[in-house]
Amino acid sequence: MMARGPKIQIQRVAKSFGAPGRAMPALEEIDLDVAEREFVCLLGPSGCGKSTLLNIVAGFLVPTTGTVLVDGRPVSGPAPERGVVFQEYALFPWLTVTGNVEFGPLLQSRPAADRRRTVDRYLDLVGLSAHADKFPVQLSGGMKQRVAIARALANNPAVILMDEPFGALDAQTREVLQDELSRIQRVEHKTILFVTHSIREAVYLADRVVVMTSVPGRIKQVFPIKLPEVRDRFAHEFTRYESDITRVLREEVAKVRA
Amino acid sequence: MAQFLSSVPELMDAGLRGSRLPRGRALALRLAAIVAFLVLWSLLSGAVVVLKLFNPIFLPGPWLVLGSVLDMAVRGPLWIHLAATLERVAMGFGAGAALGVALGLAAGHLTPVRNVVEPLVEVLRPIPPLALLPMFIVWVGIGEASKIGFITYATFFPIFLTTVTGVRQIDPLLVRAAQSLGARGVALFTRVILPAALPDILTGLRLGVALAFFVIVISEFIGAEHGLGYLINDGRNFFLVPQMLGAAVVLGLLGYAGNGLVRLLERRLTRWQHPA
Numbered sequence A: 001m002m003a004r005g006p007k008i009q010i011q012r013v014a015k016s017f018g019a020p021g022r023a024m025p026a027l028e029e030i031d032l033d034v035a036e037r038e039f040v041c042l043l044g045p046s047g048c049g050k051s052t053l054l055n056i057v058a059g060f061l062v063p064t065t066g067t068v069l070v071d072g073r074p075v076s077g078p079a080p081e082r083g084v085v086f087q088e089y090a091l092f093p094w095l096t097v098t099g100n101v102e103f104g105p106l107l108q109s110r111p112a113a114d115r116r117r118t119v120d121r122y123l124d125l126v127g128l129s130a131h132a133d134k135f136p137v138q139l140s141g142g143m144k145q146r147v148a149i150a151r152a153l154a155n156n157p158a159v160i161l162m163d164e165p166f167g168a169l170d171a172q173t174r175e176v177l178q179d180e181l182s183r184i185q186r187v188e189h190k191t192i193l194f195v196t197h198s199i200r201e202a203v204y205l206a207d208r209v210v211v212m213t214s215v216p217g218r219i220k221q222v223f224p225i226k227l228p229e230v231r232d233r234f235a236h237e238f239t240r241y242e243s244d245i246t247r248v249l250r251e252e253v254a255k256v257r258a
Numbered sequence B: 001m002a003q004f005l006s007s008v009p010e011l012m013d014a015g016l017r018g019s020r021l022p023r024g025r026a027l028a029l030r031l032a033a034i035v036a037f038l039v040l041w042s043l044l045s046g047a048v049v050v051l052k053l054f055n056p057i058f059l060p061g062p063w064l065v066l067g068s069v070l071d072m073a074v075r076g077p078l079w080i081h082l083a084a085t086l087e088r089v090a091m092g093f094g095a096g097a098a099l100g101v102a103l104g105l106a107a108g109h110l111t112p113v114r115n116v117v118e119p120l121v122e123v124l125r126p127i128p129p130l131a132l133l134p135m136f137i138v139w140v141g142i143g144e145a146s147k148i149g150f151i152t153y154a155t156f157f158p159i160f161l162t163t164v165t166g167v168r169q170i171d172p173l174l175v176r177a178a179q180s181l182g183a184r185g186v187a188l189f190t191r192v193i194l195p196a197a198l199p200d201i202l203t204g205l206r207l208g209v210a211l212a213f214f215v216i217v218i219s220e221f222i223g224a225e226h227g228l229g230y231l232i233n234d235g236r237n238f239f240l241v242p243q244m245l246g247a248a249v250v251l252g253l254l255g256y257a258g259n260g261l262v263r264l265l266e267r268r269l270t271r272w273q274h275p276a
């Protein structure tokens, strides 16, 4: 057996935008390890660089300095080992629900029967089997995001990166999808890096919550969430985490306003 | 429901057709408009005869035009001219579409190609194609090659431009999503860029068909022995006004059918935009 290091290693990653000389730092010196099967939530004031960090891990952006390692290998671009779920869903509108979920398996030239099984399994997992033949324009926001999650899972990535995946949904749908994601994670055991603005969502889903400072983003404080796998949003311990994190986050949000 | 216009074809459709009417009523209105037009035309040409306004040969009634078309059809020459025009349009448009789509895809996707092709297109495009028809004849002669080549030249531009637009306006998020699902190179191109650009490409084809019929007529005025454009010019030389109008009507019907054909293709290929 090979010794298992952290699944994701973010090492001294910094990112500035703009022309040299007038470059604006967005991220400063981020060091973060994410263990295999760990669910980490990133919280921070708007514009602090959460999406930037996620896009660097996804391979969409190149850091100005520092590196990201996944399984010890440096990230050099987007790859199927790192699935991404976007706030705007980013479904292929010309493909049906099935076609979208099948996109990754098709690229890997997996046999048809195998693909069918994969699609069926993940559509069932997100509760969309009845809508397999619909096109994205025919789906509600919550359904679209379920398809996007199924599409990412069907490609069997080790890591899933999610940037405010439930940000565009109403409060009820949002909680339903949080429940589903939590249930899916108990089955799939992915390594997940999840950006959110909702402290409640973070405490509900995460093994660890990372709070970032206002721009240029650094890590301000890390909260390991020691709660049972299936969580109760009204439990005393739960609300304690919420208020602790709120207090820390509020200081940073106040700096943005100042 | 609010209506969002996000692509060139949607804009075109909205511009050309306005907002949708119920199907039955829309059809009734269209038919009524055509009937009204024919009635007005009949009345006018009838009035010219009755009131002796001018020589009625200048404005034959619709029945005379129809008669001339039927006569040409029964005697046979109509089919020869029709076939000549259709063949030129099919070949010229086919080549223009192939060239426009291929170069458009390449220019839209690959920056170096765009930097070479786009300046040339920008220089040539503002010149109305018809202004170059005499040059075509000087260079290539008055044979088939110059007629077909001229259609190719004229239809290339709209098809090229809409294809480039289609490729360039792809939502970058879709490309990112595809890349993180493992799509690269050819697969990214065929599975994402091509389908995303398809609605705009089809709009270009529709513009191209219309333009093809537009320019073929004029190039058939000059030094042709067959073709509907030739029929019109021939009618002018011998004062056969019904033949001129008849050929024009046939051209109109052909253009309409061509447009309908592309529309059918559009509906089949972009069903995802308005699924049942």
Ligand SMILES: Nc1ncnc2c1ncn2[C@@H]1O[C@H](COP(=O)(O)OP(=O)(O)OP(=O)(O)O)[C@@H](O)[C@H]1O
Residues within 6 Å of the ligand: A017, A018, A026, A044, A045, A046, A047, A048, A049, A050, A051, A052, A053, A215
């Ligand atoms: N492509 C870019 N060019 C220039 N500046 C950028 C670019 N992308 C992000 N920035 C800047 O980098 C900083 C971080 O942006 P980022 O989108 O990562 O923030 P965020 O934490 O995701 O914000 P939000 O919570 O609002 O989504 C911001 O100040 C933003 O203006």
Ligand SMILES: [Mg+2]
Residues within 6 Å of the ligand: A050, A051, A052, A163
């Ligand atoms: Mg963001």
